[in-house]
Amino acid sequence: MDITALADGLYGIPLLGIVFQIVGFLVDVIPSNAPNIMNQSTPLALAALCGVLCERSGVVNIGIEGTMLAAAFTAWVVGVAVNPMFGSPAPGPIFGLTIPLVISLVAAVLVAVLISTLHAWLSISLRADQIISGTIINIAAFGVTGYLDQLISKSSPAGAGSFAAFTPPTELTNLPVIGWLIAMFLNQGPIAMSTIVIIIGGQIWLFRSRWGLRTRAVGEHPRAAETVGIDVIRLRYRNVMLGGVFAGLGGAWLSIEATNSFQIGMTTGRGFIALAAMIMGRWTPIGAFGSALLFALFLQISQLIKIAPPAGDLGTVMSSVPAQLWDALPYLLTIVILAGVVGRSIPPAADGQPYEREAAA
C-alpha cells in the first residue's frame, strides 16, 4: 500500500488534515529537539518538586519564583567573585566542572534554603498568611537582585563560567528508535541530568519512605499526625527547607548552566508555571516532571515556529499567527490548567493552613 498517497489524502481533509499535520510536525521535531526540551524542563521540574515537598506537607509556597531568582543571582555573582581567585580555571573535562562553579552552585543552594527557611518561619511558626509571605519573597527577590545587578554591571565583570553539557557517544545516540531518548537524558549539563534522578528519588521518597508517608499525612490531616506522635512543625520545616535545595538548583541552572549570565527577572514566571505543573501532576514528583516536559515542549515549539515553521498548510497557518502569541503559549496553558480544565486535581486537604498545637501544656 502506498502510504504517501494515503497521507496526501489525509492532508486534503480540512480539520483531519490539520490534526494529521500537527501530529506529523510533532513526530518530526520532538526527537531532534528532545535534549533541548528536557533541558528547558529542568528548572520547571525542580521548582515543581519544591512545590510538591512544601504543599504535600501543607505549606503553600508561591515564593519559589523569587527563591529561584535569588539563587540564580547568587550563583552568578559568587561565580564572578570567586572565579578570579582561582585564576579563572579552564573548564574541566566533564560538565566543564571547575571549583568556582561548584562553589557558586553551593552558594545558590544555600541562599535558596535560607529564603525557604524564612518562608517556613513566617508561615509555620508565625502562622502568617502563606500567600503574602510568598509574595513578599517574590517582590523582595526581584527588587534586591535587580538593584545589585545594576551596581555590579557598572564594572562590567567577566563571566562566572558555566557548566557544559555531557556529550554521549554517537554510537548510542544514533541507535534507532531509542537513540533520541538517550540523547534526551544524557546530552545534558549536571543539573539537568541529576534532575531525572532527583525526580525518581522524590517519587520513591514520597510513596515508599517513612518521611514521605508522614509528609502526606501531615498535609492532609496534621492533627491526626500529631496524635500518633509526629512533630508537625518540624516536619513542615524540613520539607520547606529541602524544597529550597531544589529551587536553588533550578535557579543555578538559569545562570550557570543554561547561560553564563544574569538578567533582571530572568526566571520569567517559571516558578509560577512550575506550580501549574505541580497541580497538573497531581502533587506527585513524576506527574510534575511530565507536566514540566509538556510546558517545555510548548516553549520549544513556540521557538521553532518562529525559526523554522513546518512546510505546507500548517506552516502557513502557524506563521500567520503573531509570534508573540506563540511566546504566550506556555503561559496560556498555565491559565487553562489552573482554571481546572485539565481534569480535577485535589490538593492536600490541609494545604495552606497554619497548624496550631492541640493543647499548650
Added chain:
Amino acid sequence: MTDPAEPIVAPALEMRGITKRYPGVVANDAITLEVHPGEIHALLGENGAGKTTLMNVLYGLATPDEGEVLLNGTPVKIAGPADAIARGISMVHQHFMLVPVLTVAENILLGEETMANRFFLDRNEAHRRIIELGRRFGFEIDPEAKVGSLSVGWQQRVEIFKALYRNAKILVLDEPTAVLTPQETEEIFAVLRRLAAEGHSIVFISHKLYEVLEIADRITVIRRGRVVGERKPAETNEDDLAELMVGREVQLVVDRGVSHPAAPVLHVQGLTASDDRGQLTVRGVDFDVRAGEIFGIAGVAGNGQDELVEAIIGLRKPAAGSVTLDGKDVTGHSPRQLNEAQVAYVPADRHRFGLILPFSIADNLVLTSYYRSPYARGLLRDREAIDRDAKTSVQRFDIRTPSPNAKASTLSGGNQQKAVVAREFDRELKLLILDQPTRGLDVGSIEFIHRQVIAKRDAGTAVLLVSAELDEVLELSDRIGVMYGGKIVAIVDGPTADKNEVGLLMATGGERDMTTETHVMGQTA
C-alpha cells in the same frame, strides 16, 4: 470482674488527685480515677465537665498542676502523645484521627512505621501483621483500601486497630459511638469486650447513659471538674446517672404528649440535588410534613440529608422536583423569601452557618430580621430595639452570658445553640426545619431544646427534624422517614417505631447487604 475485695494487682492506670487550672477555670479539681486490667471503665460527664482535659493529661497534651499518673503502680511523667503511645496508652478520638486519602495500612502504620530499613517502609510485613491482627479479633480488613471509602463503623475499627498495632494496653475511647448506627455500636462493643477479656484496660468516655450502663464495668461521673460519684451498672440506672451528671433532676425523654396533625404544610416531591462535588446525593425524595407534627429524618450521616435540607431551604439549587409550602410552589426560593414566608431553619453547623461567632449575641439574634422594622429604620439600624429584644430573648431562652453584647464565640456550645433557637423560634412559624439541633450538646441543653420543639409543634408548626442521633429522632418524631443513599426508603410511625428496625434500615436501606458503603465518606470536618 474487678472486685475491690481482692486488690491483688495494681491498677493498670491510676490518676491520683489530678488538678488542672486554666486561666479563670479549674478544669480538673483533684480527680482520681482507677482502671484495672481487663476493666471497661466509663467516664461520664457533660460537655465541659473536664473529661477531655483529664484525657489530655493522660495523653501528655496537658501537664497537670497537681496530682500524678501511675501506670501499673509506678508514677510516670508523660511528655506527649509519642511518649504516651510508647507507654502503651492509645486514644481513639471522637473526631476520627484518620487520613481519608491514605490506605488502611498507611493510617495504621503512621507514626509507628514498620520499616524495611532506616528509610523505607516494609509494606508486606505491615500487611501481614494487620491481617493477622484482624483474624484475632474476628474481622477481615483490606489493608489496601482507602480509609475515605470505608463506612464510619469500619473507620472506627481502623482507629482501634491503630491502637492495637501499637500494642496498647490502655485504650481511651472518646465518644466512640457518636456517629454509629445501633448495629455498628453493638459490633464495636463486641470488639471492646473481647479486648477487655484479653486484659486490655478501656476508658470509655460518653454521655449516652444507656450505653455506659451496657458496656461498663464501672462508671465514674464527673461534673464541673470534680468526681461526683462512682457506680457499678448493677447499682444504678439512667435517671440516677443523669442526676449525678447534671446536678439536678433531668427529664431524659421529654414528654412529647399527643400531637394533632392538620393539613400538610410542606410538600416535597421528586426532589433531586447534587452535592458540592456534583455527585447526585438526593435522588427523588417525596414526603409531606403536616401542621402540628414532627417529621423526623433518620439516616447515617452522608446519605443526602444535608443536601436535602439545603435544597428545601434555598441554599442549594434542586436539579429536579418541587417544594411546596401551603400549596404555593417555593422551589428555588431564596432563604430570605422562605424566612419571610414563616419558615425557620436551624442549620447543622452552628459555628459556620448558625452564628457569626465574632458578632455579639444581640447581632446574632437579628440575623434574619436586621433589615426590617423594628430593627432598622430606613438604612440605619435601631440599636435600642435590638438591645432591648436581645435582653428579653437572653432571659426567655436561658442563654447564659454576662451580657447580650458578648461575642457569640464566648458562649458554650449549648448556649450558642440556644441563641440560634431563640432567633429562629421566637415568632409565628409555619415550618421549622431543624438539622442536627442538639449535636454535641449536654443533656441539660438537649432537654431545653426538645421542650421548645414540642412547644412549637403544639402551636401548630410543621417541624422537619433531621438528626444523625437516632434516639433524638425516635423521641420526638410523629413520623420517621429513613434516608439511605439519597432516598427515603421507608416512612414509619414515630411512637411505635422499633429502634433496631430503623437502625437496620439506616444501615442497609432495607436490603440485607452489609458490605461497606462508599457513600459514607470520612469527609474532613
